[in-house]
Amino acid sequence: MTVQLDDVSVHFGRTCALEGLSLTVAAGETVALLGPSGSGKSTALKAVAGFVRPSIGRIRLAGQDVTDLPPAKRGIGVVVQQYALFPHLRVADNVAFGLRAARKPKAEVTRRVAEMLAMVGMTSYAKRFPRELSGGQQQRVAIARALAIQPKVLLLDEPLAALDAQLRADMLGELQKLRREVPDVAIIYVTHDQSEALALADRIAVMRDARLVDIAPAAQLYATPPSAFTASFLGGANLLPVESVGEDVKVAGHVLPGVRSTPGKELLCIRPHAIRLGSDGVPVRVIATQWRGASNQLTCTVEGLPDVSVRIDLPADRQVPALGAQVSMVLPAEACSLVPAERR
Numbered sequence: 494m495t496v497q498l499d500d501v502s503v504h505f506g507r508t509c510a511l512e513g514l515s516l517t518v519a520a521g522e523t524v525a526l527l528g529p530s531g532s533g534k535s536t537a538l539k540a541v542a543g544f545v546r547p548s549i550g551r552i553r554l555a556g557q558d559v560t561d562l563p564p565a566k567r568g569i570g571v572v573v574q575q576y577a578l579f580p581h582l583r584v585a586d587n588v589a590f591g592l593r594a595a596r597k598p599k600a601e602v603t604r605r606v607a608e609m610l611a612m613v614g615m616t617s618y619a620k621r622f623p624r625e626l627s628g629g630q631q632q633r634v635a636i637a638r639a640l641a642i643q644p645k646v647l648l649l650d651e652p653l654a655a656l657d658a659q660l661r662a663d664m665l666g667e668l669q670k671l672r673r674e675v676p677d678v679a680i681i682y683v684t685h686d687q688s689e690a691l692a693l694a695d696r697i698a699v700m701r702d703a704r705l706v707d708i709a710p711a712a713q714l715y716a717t718p719p720s721a722f723t724a725s726f727l728g729g730a731n732l733l734p735v736e737s738v739g740e741d742v743k744v745a746g747h748v749l750p751g752v753r754s755t756p757g758k759e760l761l762c763i764r765p766h767a768i769r770l771g772s773d774g775v776p777v778r779v780i781a782t783q784w785r786g787a788s789n790q791l792t793c794t795v796e797g798l799p800d801v802s803v804r805i806d807l808p809a810d811r812q813v814p815a816l817g818a819q820v821s822m823v824l825p826a827e828a829c830s831l832v833p834a835e836r837r
């Protein structure tokens with residue numbers, strides 16, 4: 494089922510939590526809403542679920558206007574950060590809740606609950622209460638409960654945020670598997686974590702200050718970010734001011750071979766892992782180093798660009814330059830893209 498937000502704005506008193514969001518999520522597609530805290534992601538999700546009412550704009554499901562329908566009438570599965578299982582109900586009864594509310598026949602409820610618990614690997618926990626489960630297990634039950642009603646739309650609001658790093662990684666794998674098991678469901682996934690968005694989403698919608706900044710297929714947004722904000726939020730790109738000389742682009746007075754100047758795009762975007770140390774590059778000075786296990790991250794100042802610092806991820810098997818050392822940073826053309834400077 495297609496989900497369509499048509500120029501949706503939400504106000505809470507004087508606060509504009511969401512401004513003019515237009516977005517279409519196709520059946521079978523996963524779109525991540527990615528952005529910093531307070532950027533309006535949850536508000537957008539709540540508007541689709543029916544928990545908040547847009548002050549302007551319409552919400553459509555499969556082309557039908559549902560803006561005035563209450564949440565229960567929309568047939569949407571919702572999973573939020575804090576699981577929100579019913580504490581007094583056992584796992585199986587939590588999963589059965591929506592089916593019973595819809596007055597499904599008993600045999601169908603039993604069958605469907607068994608299917609859902611098997612899908613999330615929780616069959617042997619059916620009789621437990623939520624307090625007897627780990628965070629990850631509770632989240633699996635919450636997902637089983639959301640999917641039990643066979644929704645055509647699934648909304649996930651930071652579903653992994655309350656889990657520790659290992660569990661998050663495990664659950665991310667589970668969610669990828671789940672997507673394959675419900676291939677026709679439209680999924681909106683709210684997160685502030687770019688790695689979750691990259692791992693799960695077909696398209697990523699980057700939000701900032703209540704507005705949609707950029708939306709594109711995940712790989713495209715990562716490889717060629719259209720804006721400086723998306724470049725730094727998605728993958729922590731370095732942004733370096735460039736000077737155009739004819740068709741050439743210069744960083745701190747050094748021509749970058751293979752990078753062609755583009756009018757209106759004054760910043761060079763390159764990820765920390767794509768920069769190499771070599772000869773004939775841009776001179777930089779190492780001011781900090783940080784061991785990261787698989788890599789060492791260098792922070793460097795750039796000669797001639799006093800306000801800019803650059804992060805470089807060196808693979809762990811490379812020698813780490815000494816603090817204060819001057820090294821030459823090579824910016825391979827294939828890893829460089831140009832974006833417009835921020836105008837705020």
Ligand SMILES: Nc1ncnc2c1ncn2[C@@H]1O[C@H](COP(=O)(O)OP(=O)(O)OP(=O)(O)O)[C@@H](O)[C@H]1O
Pocket residue numbers: 505508509510511528529530531532533534535536537685
């Ligand atoms: N019920 C409410 N009443 C008043 N203001 C609200 C309400 N809900 C959200 N807001 C405000 O709307 C803005 C957007 O909030 P929202 O929860 O959508 O952001 P978010 O991007 O999901 O953030 P987070 O990642 O922290 O959950 C924020 O400034 C927030 O304070």
